[in-house]
Amino acid sequence: MNKSLTKLALGAALLTSSSAALAADYVIDTKGAHAFVNFKIQHLGYSWLYGRFNTFSGDFSYDADKPNESKINVVIDTSSIDSNHAERDKHLRGDDFLNVGEHPKATFKSTDISFSDDTNGKVTGEFTLNGVTKTISFDIEKIGEGDDPWGGYRVGFLGHTQLALKDYNIDYNLGPASTHVDIELSIEGVRK
Numbered sequence: 001m002n003k004s005l006t007k008l009a010l011g012a013a014l015l016t017s018s019s020a021a022l023a024a025d026y027v028i029d030t031k032g033a034h035a036f037v038n039f040k041i042q043h044l045g046y047s048w049l050y051g052r053f054n055t056f057s058g059d060f061s062y063d064a065d066k067p068n069e070s071k072i073n074v075v076i077d078t079s080s081i082d083s084n085h086a087e088r089d090k091h092l093r094g095d096d097f098l099n100v101g102e103h104p105k106a107t108f109k110s111t112d113i114s115f116s117d118d119t120n121g122k123v124t125g126e127f128t129l130n131g132v133t134k135t136i137s138f139d140i141e142k143i144g145e146g147d148d149p150w151g152g153y154r155v156g157f158l159g160h161t162q163l164a165l166k167d168y169n170i171d172y173n174l175g176p177a178s179t180h181v182d183i184e185l186s187i188e189g190v191r192k
Contacts, residue, residue, distance in 0.1 A: 024063040026155060026189030028074070030056060034156075034188040037076060045177030051083035058108075060189055062155055064145065067115040072123065072187075076106040096172040103131045111135070118142070123159060129168045136161060148190075156188040 028035045037053040058074035079100040081092050093100045106129045115121035124137040138161035145155035161183050165171070 024061040024066075024070075025192045026060050026062060027192055028056075028058040028060070029154070029188045029190050036184070036186040037074075038184040038186070039181050040184075041174070041181040042177040044175045049083060051081060053077065053080050054082050055080035058187075059192075060187070062189070064118070067118075067121065068113060070110075070113040072108070072110045072113070072125070074108045074185075078104060078106050078129075097130075097170055099130055103129070106130075108136075113140075115142075127163075129163075130170060132168045134167055136163070153191040154188055155191075156186070159185040159187070161185075 035056075037056055038050070039052065040048045040050045043049045053076045055077035056074060058072065060070065060072035062070045078098045079093055081089055081098065083089055083092065092098055095101075106127070108125055108127045110123050110125035112124040113121055119142045121140050121142070122137055123140050124135065126133050127136045138159050140157050140159040143156040143158055146153070148154050162180050163183060164180050166179065
């Protein structure tokens, strides 16, 4: 009797752990352009300048039954910055801003994710930009999850944060209204 119970328990544990792993691992859908890293910063205090990073990749784990065990990793190609103006983008890639020659990647790796309900949460992690790593936290919202028309399963989130440029050794004077940049992450993942 004990052997049968042990085998049954072991089998259930293996089945549960393998199902959970499959259900929780996602790749960020950049191939289908269903994910975005956007930014905005004030221009001299007179208007907003908008842009994005065109090339990035990442993955995350998420299980609706255990959302606080989620994790996310993102790698951004900083040379892919796109503000819809070639000369400005060249300047942004240079030493005054992103210094992509020395630091071609920005990375984010979560250390904690806490959901207050089914939709809203906070992500904390290590963000590296321009060779500087800082711990940042930002709010996220789960947009939705479910089957897609191609036989896959997807889940999507939206996050916002604000970064002080000086925290990442970017001290180019854009005026007192332009010391921070707002970042928006729109992330849709496809279950692996």
